[in-house]
Amino acid sequence: MQQAHWQAFITQFAALSWRQRLDSIALLNGTQRKQAASALIERTAQSRLCCPACRSRHIHRHGHANDLQRYRCVPCGKTFNALTGTPLAHLRHKSLWLDYADCLLNSNSVRKAAQQLGIHRNTSFRWRHRFLTLARTDRPRCLHGITEADEMYLLESEKGARHLQRPARRRGGHARQRGISSEQVCILVARDRTGQTIACVTGKVQLTKKQLLHCLLPVIDRDILLVTDGHAAYAAFARETGISHQAVNLRAGIRVRGAAHVQNVNAYHSRLRGWLSIFHGVATRFLPNYLGWRWILDARRILSAETLLKATLGDFPHMTVT
Template sequence: MKTAFRNLLNHIKKIDPRQQEQLFWTLKNTLFPIVQTGTLVDEMRETRFAEGFVCPHCTCEFVVRFGKYKGRQRYRCKACRKTFNDLTNTPMHGTHYPKYWAEFIKLMFEGYSLRKCEQILGIKWVTLFYWRHKILNALKEIEVDGFEGIVEMDETYFLYSEKGSKSISGRKGRKRGGVSKFRGISREQVCVLVARDRSKQTVSKVTCMGRIIKSKVEETIGHLLDSDKILCTDAWRAYMTYAKDKGMEHYRINTSKTGHVIKGIYHIQNVNGYHARLSHWIDRFKGVATKYLDNYLAWFQFLDMKGFDATTSNIKEVFVSTSLCEHYSTNQQIRQSKLVI
């Protein structure tokens, strides 16, 4: 038995790297199988229609079975007369390979590039690009319930990017992200506002171009803040005037005057740590098109909350929670999307 095993190992060493990789994924999926997409669809259906089966088009309760299409049960609404199935108005709607979605979500957790996912799944990377953004568009719709107690808030900046665009006006194209032609913070940089409480509830969104102003703070996150919260920020004046107008208790962290911590508990170290992790993670993409930046912020926010673990429960949560948003984008809508700030 030992001799046969050694012979097998020797044979594996002799085959080409591509075959070795295929063998690796075959063994991994056999020994450590993930939850099947069919099972996830069943769980999604139960969660989505927990309060009763309704039409996703008009929310009418008068729904009847209406045959099957490609092996999947189809329904028809008696009110609007439209047909639908379990995946209608979800990111999976209209895709040709639904059985691969669970595996693709797992590969997203593990940080594989689209090219590598193409090798593993046998699906073109362009198709997987649209899959990714259908998932992220839905993740972006999920908002935190609210903040509690001390809320840390600070902004970080990314260089404005038109990555993937065939025509760029006003400047030359950059390579691998590039650098700004201006020093410091300028209108060439995109401001991302991050707010985070001590229970790690986090909001991170694209806010404006250049330095943040008071009105943009209110527009981005004002609905989650009130006078009961305690705000911790750096010394930028926009935060001071915002907190004053809101009637919030406010601690300004000016390291040259107050140090990094006030009274032992008021600081912005959690949000600054989040910035560092976000910047390091997003560097791997060698530049992200600004119109898709909110999608990537939502992706990182979810990964950071889940510890980047590709567990069965986390895969289920992505699948079910994104399906509950009833958010569906076509490939053309994703391709032609624009960022409005």
């Protein structure tokens, strides 16, 4: 290679992603990193390997296919591999999965990830929601101490639907009715002072006590102090469950009453809205996936592509409470 070409070549190194730099090092060392995803999948599956049909662990090796070891169940005769029964089953291009996991951790859009990996945008979209199928379920089991709860509303979106259930509107438009209406989707967010966060979609109507009993009751300690705004549903929920409750009157300008405030959860709302704006509209039916994705990033639960791939296969990192 001529010196001028070499200089032009090395100037592009700064634009390489972390994953691409590792690939470059592996190439120079004569090793193959394209099999890294397959090797990680095999290692992750070993501890719980069993027949997905009958759950028997009496299995034996049954050849290779698509860079993965296949197995045959002795009692029922079914064959399977480490991906059978997981969200990533039947997907191709395993060599790109770690790179795509990096794209998720960087909050890349569907098209940006597709362009970076050289795949079709539909493939990028399919992979996004397959990767988030199990990862989004890795949530705090319980909220402790002072817990703030507040709801936020997003305009309902039928993005990607073939047949709309309402008149079409320009993306990023406004509701036809003023205030809270059936055109908006309610997201309940509860967050304790350690940063543990629960976010769930409650529906297209104003928040009710019944929805709080369904979404909030299973994930809180009974000895918490629930801090909310003046919404009547929270007071009714607290009376029925017997938990301590304190409300701040935001409309009257009372935002803090001693240690009681909802600024922590409102800050999370702000970060969530800003992050969702990256994607230029999120379909309502996929909102739970995005809420789980945001929790992964905000809590820094998953920091590497390898950990995200393992979480997609059901091997979650240990949940720690600070």
